[in-house]
Every structure is written in structure tokens, then in C-alpha cells.
Amino acid sequence: MEDTDSRKEQPIADVEVTADLATGTAKSDATGLFTLQLRGFVRRGHPLVLHFRQPQYLPLDVTDFVGDKLYIVHMLPIPRAASSATRPMVKVANVRVRYSGRVMTEFNVGSAVKTFQVENKGNVPCRGQRPCSPDGKWRAALGAASLDAGPGNEFRSARASCIAGPCPFTKIESDHLSHGEQTYTVSARDWSDTATFLLEAEVVHPMVSQIVHESYPVIFGEGLNFILPSIAEGVSIEAELDGEMIIFPLGPELFLSWASCNARVNPDQTKVYRCDLKSGYSFQ
Numbered sequence: 001m002e003d004t005d006s007r008k009e010q011p012i013a014d015v016e017v018t019a020d021l022a023t024g025t026a027k028s029d030a031t032g033l034f035t036l037q038l039r040g041f042v043r044r045g046h047p048l049v050l051h052f053r054q055p056q057y058l059p060l061d062v063t064d065f066v067g068d069k070l071y072i073v074h075m076l077p078i079p080r081a082a083s084s085a086t087r088p089m090v091k092v093a094n095v096r097v098r099y100s101g102r103v104m105t106e107f108n109v110g111s112a113v114k115t116f117q118v119e120n121k122g123n124v125p126c127r128g129q130r131p132c133s134p135d136g137k138w139r140a141a142l143g144a145a146s147l148d149a150g151p152g153n154e155f156r157s158a159r160a161s162c163i164a165g166p167c168p169f170t171k172i173e174s175d176h177l178s179h180g181e182q183t184y185t186v187s188a189r190d191w192s193d194t195a196t197f198l199l200e201a202e203v204v205h206p207m208v209s210q211i212v213h214e215s216y217p218v219i220f221g222e223g224l225n226f227i228l229p230s231i232a233e234g235v236s237i238e239a240e241l242d243g244e245m246i247i248f249p250l251g252p253e254l255f256l257s258w259a260s261c262n263a264r265v266n267p268d269q270t271k272v273y274r275c276d277l278k279s280g281y282s283f284q
Contacts, residue, residue: 001057002074007220010274012075013262015054021046030264030272042066056260092258092277093240093284095224097215098247101231106204109153112184114199115163118143122166122192133191134171140191142173147184149203154181158201162188165195172197214238222277224259230269237275240284 001010011032018025021042028034036050044066050073052060057075064071120141126132131140149155155177162170169192177184188197217226217237228235236249237256254261259275266272277283 002076003221005220008223009074010223010225011264012054012057013264015052015057015075018051018053019048021048030262038066044068089282090258090280091240091242091284092281094245095217095219095237095239095283097217097226097228097235097273098212098238099215099228099232099235100210100212101229101233102208103211103231104206105209106154106156106206109149109203109205111200111202112147112149112155114145114147115196116143116145116199117165117194117196118170118188118190119194120190120192122169131189133169134189138169138191140189142187142189143197144185144187145197145199146186147199147201149182149184149201151182153203153205155184155201156181156204158184158199160186160188160197160199162195163198165190166192167195170195170197217273217275219283222283223274224283225272225274228271228273230271232271235273 001008001012003009011028011030013028013030013032015028015034016025017028017034017036019036019038021038023037023039026034026036046066048064048066050062050064052062052073052075054075057077060073060075062073118141120139122138124139126136126139129139131142132138133140147155158175158177160172160175169190171189173187173189175184175186184199184201186197186199215226217224234249236247238245238247241258248256250256250261254263256275258281259277261273261275263271263273
């Protein structure tokens with residue numbers, strides 16, 4: 001869109017593009033991009049006239065030459081009819097965007113605790129009869145225990161340690177979470193007298209929650225712009241019209257009584273929205 005302020009030069013969608021040397025017509029997408037297939041005999045340097053038509057913009061014909069370059073076309077919006085003197089402009093103020101999104105949250109169920117012992121007799125030579133101490137000198141014993149968080153629950157901050165007996169002569173052999181972090185299993189080695197071990201973990205219940213978010217659009221001239229994440233649902237715009245706060249659901253048709261809106265989807269699935277004020281409305 002032609003404007004002296006580059007921030008207001010927004011892409012124009014649904015512009016019909018034709019040319020005498022083209023095999024058909026093309027329409028611009030939400031980013032303003034269009035692809036027009038030329039006839040097979042057209043070569044570089046051939047003069048070309050492109051015709052651009054969009055109901056909200058003045059007709060434009062561009063004369064150029066076929067070549068390998070970037071073509072940027074600026075269109076002028078159709079001037080708005082002057083508002084009736086008996087009908088004052090409706091002031092639009094305090095515009096906010098509201099949307100909901102599904103996010104994973106966790107409900108803290110509590111904690112799980114369990115102890116187990118590894119029974120052994122200290123100062124008994126190993127003599128190659130496994131299990132042995134890490135240096136292979138003393139006879140050792142192995143033990144294991146596990147915690148179950150329960151169906152649908154998961155463990156967080158799982159930990160294990162020796163808490164009683166000759167702890168310096170013990171070792172946690174392994175500890176791991178399995179089955180979607182629902183089961184916590186620990187094994188330990190003891191090469192002295194009987195030792196006691198403690199398992200502990202926080203239990204949470206993952207769930208999908210619907211959270212309402214608010215953001216503020218950027219306004220340049222008579223247009224507002226905002227970007228929403230891919231998870232955004234139930235998009236609406238909250239605004240004051242002549243001092244009265246109203247919530248306007250956009251819906252799939254992006255309909256607003258006081259503005260014309262369009263949206264495009266980026267490669268990362270975020271959505272870019274733009275809404276232009278209709279005649280009789282102005283931002284305050």
C-alpha cells in the first residue's frame with residue numbers, strides 16, 4: 001500500500017494481476033506475493049504491462065520489462081467518502097487482543113517416600129565371588145527398590161541416598177525413571193554392614209489447561225497489527241467504542257463491525273493479523 005510512512009505500507013491481499021503476455025491471471029496472497037506465468041515466447045527485455053485490480057484500491061497499470069529483478073508494486077487506497085457532518089466519527093480506544101491457548105500444566109499431588117535395606121556383613125573378603133566392593137577387595141550385596149507414582153501421574157525431582165548404616169561403604173548403582181516418568185527405580189551396592197536407603201520424589205499430575213492471554217496490537221494510522229502463536233484459539237478484540245468497552249469475537253471470517261481484517265500464517269505457524277478501520281471510525 002502506497003504511503004509516505006513505511007510502517008503503513010502493508011501487504012495487499014486478493015489483488016487480481018493480469019497481463020497480455022500471461023497465460024492466465026494471478027491473485028496476491030496475504031503477504032502481497034503473486035506468481036504470474038508468462039507465455040513461452042516471452043524473453044528477457046520484452047516490454048510488459050501488468051494490470052492490478054482490487055476493489056478497495058485504485059486501478060493500477062504498470063509498464064516494465066521482463067527481467068531478473070525484484071518487482072515491488074505500490075497501490076493507493078480508494079479515498080474514503082467524507083463522513084456526514086451530522087454523524088460524528090466513532091472513537092476506538094484501548095484496543096486489546098484476547099485469545100486462549102491449551103498448555104500443559106502440573107498439579108502437585110504430593111510426595112512419595114520409600115526405604116529399603118541392603119543386608120550384608122562387613123570385612124568379608126570377596127575372593128572373586130561377585131558382587132564385590134568397587135576395588136574388588138570385599139564381599140558386597142546388591143539391593144533395589146522402586147516407587148510408582150500411580151496411573152496418570154509422574155515423578156519430579158526424584159532422588160535417593162543412603163541414610164543409615166555404614167554409608168561411606170555404599171554406592172547408588174543406578175537410578176532412573178521409566179514408563180513416562182511414572183516409575184522410579186534405584187539399585188544400591190553395600191560392601192560393609194547392613195545399610196538403609198531412602199527414595200523420595202515429588203508426584204505431579206500433568207493436565208491440559210486452557211489459559212486466557214491478552215496482548216496489545218501495534219497501531220499505525222488506521223491499521224492495527226498483531227501476531228499470535230500457533231496455539232491461539234478463540235481470538236477476540238476488546239475495545240472501547242465511544243467510551244463503551246465491548247468484546248468482539250473475530251471468528252473464522254475475521255469479521256469486525258468497525259474494521260476489515262485479514263490474516264496470514266507464517267512458516268512457524270504463527271499468525272499475522274491486520275485490521276483496517278472502516279469509514280466512520282478513528283483511533284483515539
